[in-house]
């Protein structure tokens with residue numbers, strides 16, 4: 519019976535002989551291929567690391583995973599022999615990846631020369647900037663990276679903030695028609711998702727509706743509903759795709775700002791169960807950004823350590839400027855929120871939300887710590903919250919790819935997907951902090967040595983001389 523089936527299949531798809539020839543051709547390793555041999559692999563499909571027999575990359579795409587290399591001549595390819603404790607992982611998605619920095623306490627600017635390399639060197643191959651301060655500059659940065667003129671991760675441009683977070687936003691005067699016209703304009707410029715912050719309900723409704731006409735998602739930093747703000751629950755009922763920072767719902771009272779409810783939130787309240795159910799029912803992604811609150815909490819010492827001194831990437835002059843404002847004063851409210859958020863994200867995970875949590879860093883951008891390193895802090899914060907390491911890694915990879923609708927080509931290590939991956943020393947399932955030890959990074963089949971990437975930008979971030987400081991100051995954002 520089995521034999522009859524295979525004959526039928528052969529008849530339908532070509533002769534058995536030609537299929538054998540095709541198979542033999544793919545088995546040949548070709549010049550230009552890159553082969554990762556040995557070590558471990560976490561493919562993002564399973565919840566485990568397994569021994570890596572061979573991963574073959576050809577023309578920017580994963581040709582084979584768990585390839586049997588025993589009887590094959592791999593000499594035409596570049597072979598990367600991994601140490602037994604090295605681990606291959608899918609490239610990380612940071613869905614709240616600010617390129618914006620404020621080195622002078624004078625407003626943020628989008629830094630797109632050093633940051634892209636730092637992201638990539640940390641295994642972050644996909645970034646959603648979640649509100650760009652200068653969206654035209656960020657678009658040209660993305661175009662330079664896409665065309666190979668500059669090294670960096672994939673950038674899914676967010677375009678400008680929609681809401682009061684944008685400098686010059688006139689909440690009272692703007693009409694829904696103007697919002698729709700802007701959405702059309704930015705969608706035509708290649709924006710891959712919109713970010714609202716400080717937005718009115720009618721503006722958000724127009725933004726979501728118009729973005730969806732272009733097949734583009736919307737995410738937002740919202741509030742409680744207090745003073746014409748929007749509670750995430752209302753936004754979910756409007757059809758929003760993703761939510762940043764906190765989940766909202768009826769546990770967040772509408773008669774005061776969200777943070778004053780959040781700092782004392784009991785995540786076991788029945789309203790929280792309803793909120794979790796709403797996310798699950800409407801398939802809304804949630805970017806917990808735990809470590810961002812941890813920074814303001816006076817830096818949770820478990821999460822905010824240096825494994826590489828991030829201030830070494832600043833120019834000597836910028837470093838002096840940044841150091842003048844250190845240490846930053848912790849905010850007591852954010853301290854309380856940080857610990858609530860660790861419980862909130864675990865409660866959502868336990869309620870079945872594991873496939874809807876995404877990794878977003880919203881990393882502090884004052885020069886003391888850099889966004890690119892933030893993904894490892896966020897993964898660590900998730901595991902400290904009680905999320906198993908394998909689930910945290912999926913949150914940082916395939917969940918992000920799904921949230922951006924690119925999971926058919928990215929997010930896991932599977933044959934046919936784009937070769938976006940990284941190699942770390944040490945099994946991250948045994949200690950999630952092993953994701954920090956990046957050896958190799960690959961984006962679209964292009965291989966980089968992580969330490970060479972970092973060495974190339976040491977001492978280059980920020981103005982080199984006081985005369986250039988003005989370019990790094992932008993009031994009002």
Ligand SMILES: [Zn+2]
Nearest residue numbers: 614616648880
């Ligand atoms: Zn942000």
